[in-house]
Every structure is written in structure tokens, then in C-alpha cells.
Amino acid sequence: MEHQTAADSIGNVHLPYNSSTPRGIEPMLPQSAADISGFLTRVGGSARTRGLVIERPTRCASDLTDLDFMECTSAAAGQGDCAAHGKIVHIGRNGATVLQTSPEAAPEVVWCGNAAAAVGLLWKDKSGYVKLYGPAGKSALVSFSTTGTMVNQDWILPPPECTEDAWRGRAVLRCAALNDYAVVLDSLPDDVNPEQARRALVGPGLGAKLAVVVRPPDGAAHVAFYNADGTHGAAPMTGLATLAIIARFSPLMASFISDGTVTYQTKAGSITAPLPAVYVEPGGSMTIPMPTVEVLLSPFAGGRAQ
Known part of the structure; x- marks a missing residue:
């Protein structure tokens, strides 16, 4: 089946898809250098969120071209032992984007505190700031610090509606x-x-x-x-x-x-x-401390997070 690449605009994120197959279930083929791992977050020993992290330091966080999603979706779903699943985190040189996946629908850019914790654990510094690119062209700044596998984060958001x-x-x-x-x-x-x-x-x-x-x-x-x-x-x-x-x-x-x-x-x-x-804050922006979570990473091989 010939693959065609078209660009869907999801906020400021461009998402490729194969127009001749159902949306969101194409085979995953990162066509540029990428490190891939599975992640699991836990709170008090209880599994909360499973997903997949794709690190492509040569790309912008919002540039999802050259990524297809069939095996990504399967790997991000993981086991049925957690409260939420199906998250894909794309880390680029300027921040990160989180997508929710489903076998029945095209991936969508979303906000996710657990996925953001995985970004904090993988970021080049043990503390600092990461920009998250969200839906509808919005973005948030996340201040984080890590101790071992534990991640603390404060989200800085624009004025709400x-x-x-x-x-x-x-x-x-x-x-x-x-x-x-x-x-x-x-x-x-x-x-x-x-x-x-x-x-x-x-x-x-x-x-x-x-x-x-x-x-x-x-x-x-x-x-x-x-x-x-x-x-x-x-x-x-x-x-x-x-x-x-x-x-x-x-x-x-x-x-x-x-x-x-x-x-x-x-x-x-x-x-x-x-x-x-x-x-x-005086200008209307908000700072919200999120709960501390534990982030566990696992290897990704053969199309599955181990």
C-alpha cells in the first residue's frame, strides 16, 4: 500500500496520516534518529498512566512529521493495570508534545500531568523548565525537579476561560x-x-x-x-x-x-x-503545583514497550 503524507493541523502541531487507511492506525516508522521507551507513572505504588516516549532532539517538539502511529498506539496502550493509557510523548529540542491515542481514532494533542512527569525525568537537567505544546496552539511552561524516579512539577498557564x-x-x-x-x-x-x-x-x-x-x-x-x-x-x-x-x-x-x-x-x-x-499572578497567569509522581521507564524493542 502506497503511503501518502498529508499534514493535519492540530493547533500548531502537524500530524501525518495515511489517507487510504483508517485514521490513527498506521504503522509506526520514525524516519529520523529517535530514542523510544515506554513509561509508567505510579502514585503511592498504584499504576496511573502508561505510554510511550519518543525523543527526537533534532526536531521541534510540535513537528510530528515522519511518525506513523499503528505500533505506537499498540505500545502506548500497554497493559490493563493502570488508570489511563495510550499516551505518546514527543520530546524535541524545544520542549514536548503529548498525544492521546486510540485504535479507533486519530491521535489528538492533549494535556497530561503524568506524561509531563515523564518529560521531566528524561530532560537533560534534574531541574528546570520545559515548554509543553498543547491543543489549539496553546502552550504551558512546566517547572520541574527530580529526585531519583520521583518528579515534582509546577504548571504555569495563561489566564483561564x-x-x-x-x-x-x-x-x-x-x-x-x-x-x-x-x-x-x-x-x-x-x-x-x-x-x-x-x-x-x-x-x-x-x-x-x-x-x-x-x-x-x-x-x-x-x-x-x-x-x-x-x-x-x-x-x-x-x-x-x-x-x-x-x-x-x-x-x-x-x-x-x-x-x-x-x-x-x-x-x-x-x-x-x-x-x-x-x-x-498579577497578569492573570496561573501557577499550579501538581502531585509528585514516580516515573518508571522501560526499553522499547520489536514494536513493544518491555
Whole structure:
């Protein structure tokens, strides 16, 4: 089958694809010098995110030409032991870009705190700054420091856009400071499942996210996160950060999560965690400390992360 290279523009990222085959499932063939490894992040010994890191120091981070994605997608999916999977991290000479992959769809540029931690571990210095290139031409600056395999990071973001809306008798708060999120306060309507709500409120894309926050009579509010793959197996860093950003600017959200903590479900059981702090600078930009995570790297050989 003859390979044609066309350029899809995803924000400021150019993504090649084979137009004669289903989008996002082409064979991977890095056609320039690249180091490839698998990564796994853990929090408290619990597996959180699996993915693949491709380092091409001669390229810009947002230049994804000469990369095809079939074996990348398979390798990034990894085992079913983690809360999230399918991330591809492309590290270039000027920063990094993170993509979400799926066998059924074209990869999409996304924000991911766990994938960014892998960038911090692999960066040339043990501490410093990395520029992340995100969707819709946006970028973020990540300050990081590493101790062994542990990575600390603070994200520096431009001023956010948060809105409040109503849908099916529920309050909906929207924020695209990180991924494109719709946050529903209270449970979903009985006749609507999470995927239907996600598509109705945010859209079908891999970067479109839904969170449902339920406040019990007593105790911390409970949150569940949903993406194109279904229910997230824990709480994504960017999801908790999005809730914190909305609570910082929305009195409604602040009153709903009055003590600044939420609970979420994992395979290991229910976890209660504080929302990250949000520091707003005089110009409106934000600094958000992300949770510390452990990053483990593995060799990549024969089209699989070992």
C-alpha cells in the first residue's frame, strides 16, 4: 500500500496520516534518529498512566512529521493495570508534545500531568523548565525537579476561560485551561449515560473530558472523570487542576467543594485528596503545583514497550 503524507493541523502541531487507511492506525516508522521507551507513572505504588516516549532532539517538539502511529498506539496502550493509557510523548529540542491515542481514532494533542512527569525525568537537567505544546496552539511552561524516579512539577498557564451553563436541570461549568472539560454538578439524568453526556456537552474527541461532581450530605464531594475510553480509573492531574481552577473563579463550584477536597474511586479503593492550589499572578497567569509522581521507564524493542 502506497503511503501518502498529508499534514493535519492540530493547533500548531502537524500530524501525518495515511489517507487510504483508517485514521490513527498506521504503522509506526520514525524516519529520523529517535530514542523510544515506554513509561509508567505510579502514585503511592498504584499504576496511573502508561505510554510511550519518543525523543527526537533534532526536531521541534510540535513537528510530528515522519511518525506513523499503528505500533505506537499498540505500545502506548500497554497493559490493563493502570488508570489511563495510550499516551505518546514527543520530546524535541524545544520542549514536548503529548498525544492521546486510540485504535479507533486519530491521535489528538492533549494535556497530561503524568506524561509531563515523564518529560521531566528524561530532560537533560534534574531541574528546570520545559515548554509543553498543547491543543489549539496553546502552550504551558512546566517547572520541574527530580529526585531519583520521583518528579515534582509546577504548571504555569495563561489566564483561564471558565463559564457556567445549565443542561437538563443541572449546572454545568466549562473550562478549557487544560483539556476541554465540562463539569456537571450533581448526578447525570437517569436517561443519560456518561458517554452521551460527554458527547452532548464537549464533543466526541479524545481530548473532550467530562467530570461529574456529587456532593453527599456530609463529607467531601465525590468526582468521577470520563473520557473517550470510558471511566478514568482514578483522577487525572489535569482533571483535578481543572476543578481547582473552576473553584478559584466560580463561587458555585467553590461552595460545592467547600473544603477543597474530593473523593474518587480507584482499583485500590476510594481516595480522598485535596485539589491543587491555584496561584494567580498579577497578569492573570496561573501557577499550579501538581502531585509528585514516580516515573518508571522501560526499553522499547520489536514494536513493544518491555
